[in-house]
Amino acid sequence: MITQEQIPAVLEHPVYDAEGSKIGDASHVFFDDATGRPEWVSIKTGFFGTSESFVPIREAVMVEDHLEVPYAKGMVKDAPNVDVDSGGHLSESEEVRLYEHYGIAWDNAWQQANQPGGDGWAHSGTAGTAAAAGTTAGDMATPQDEAMTRSEEHMHVGTERYEAGRARLRKYVVTEEVQQTVPLRHEEVRVVREPITDANVGDALSGAEISEAEHEVTLHAERPVVETETVPVERVRLSTEEVTEEETVTGKVRKERIATDGIEDDDEGRPRR
Numbered sequence: 001m002i003t004q005e006q007i008p009a010v011l012e013h014p015v016y017d018a019e020g021s022k023i024g025d026a027s028h029v030f031f032d033d034a035t036g037r038p039e040w041v042s043i044k045t046g047f048f049g050t051s052e053s054f055v056p057i058r059e060a061v062m063v064e065d066h067l068e069v070p071y072a073k074g075m076v077k078d079a080p081n082v083d084v085d086s087g088g089h090l091s092e093s094e095e096v097r098l099y100e101h102y103g104i105a106w107d108n109a110w111q112q113a114n115q116p117g118g119d120g121w122a123h124s125g126t127a128g129t130a131a132a133a134g135t136t137a138g139d140m141a142t143p144q145d146e147a148m149t150r151s152e153e154h155m156h157v158g159t160e161r162y163e164a165g166r167a168r169l170r171k172y173v174v175t176e177e178v179q180q181t182v183p184l185r186h187e188e189v190r191v192v193r194e195p196i197t198d199a200n201v202g203d204a205l206s207g208a209e210i211s212e213a214e215h216e217v218t219l220h221a222e223r224p225v226v227e228t229e230t231v232p233v234e235r236v237r238l239s240t241e242e243v244t245e246e247e248t249v250t251g252k253v254r255k256e257r258i259a260t261d262g263i264e265d266d267d268e269g270r271p272r273r
Contacts, residue, residue, distance in 0.1 A: 002029075002038050002057050002067075014066040015043050015055075017073045026067055027052055030090060040090065040098070041067070045077055053079045054090075054098055071102060152255035169238055186221030 002010060007029050015023045024045040032039045041060070042052040055076050060069045069076070079101050082094040090098075099105070196204050 002060055002062065004036075004038065006062055007038065009062060009065075010041065010057075010067050015041070016063075016066055016068050017076065018068065018070050019072065021073045023055075023069075023073050023076050024053070029057065030054075033089075040095075041069075043076065053077055054082060055079065056098075056102055056104065075102070148258060150256045150258050153253035155251045155253050157249050157251075167238055169236060182224055184222040184224065187219045189217060189219065 010026050010029060013026055015026050017023055024043040027042045027044045029038050030040040030042070031037060038057045040054050041057045042054050045051050045053050053076050055069050055071055057067075057069070060067050062068075080094075080097045082090060082098070194200065
């Protein structure tokens, strides 16, 4: 059991479960109204420590610089949410819900606290019911502390990386018609007549004087011939770049306010005139 002398070593220090997993940091210690013994410890859990979970401290032990409780981390985080008023007390119904969550029988706990010769609830001089006997957890920090702690929630915004989509390169083949003009040459027949001159009279008089003859000329022409070849034209790859955009995040935070009865003061605690 944690003693009152050990409370300063508990507050704001890590709390681990029996398996060595960190649950969070101890925030407040609640005392039993009748016995003055430490009864519960609230642990800051959740993202940036924005939530508090309650766990019994009666079987907790200090191990070096941290508190160790005999409950699993998941059980502590699943503990019922309770509403602690500005006086820093747990109601009877809230404490019963917590006892049930941790498998502690409320009646047995009440009977053990009232063993003869002890200083439990039955020996505190109050009535015999659990509520009248003061079994709810008491003041935060220390029983002698008359100051009231005002707390508020601060919003912390972080970022997480997630898969927003995928892009891929896919190569496929398409057929396109391409037109290109190319010059084509061909041969045509043309009749050339030469008059008889002294220069060619010898060729003209060779052979028979009167005969039949035939002469053939082969004509040539060009036609288009299409060939294709594969050549590399470019290289394509995918790359990513980070773009930063600003987005406004809106959230709700709770703040405690302390009201005064019988006196009016400003925000700095000075009496109003």
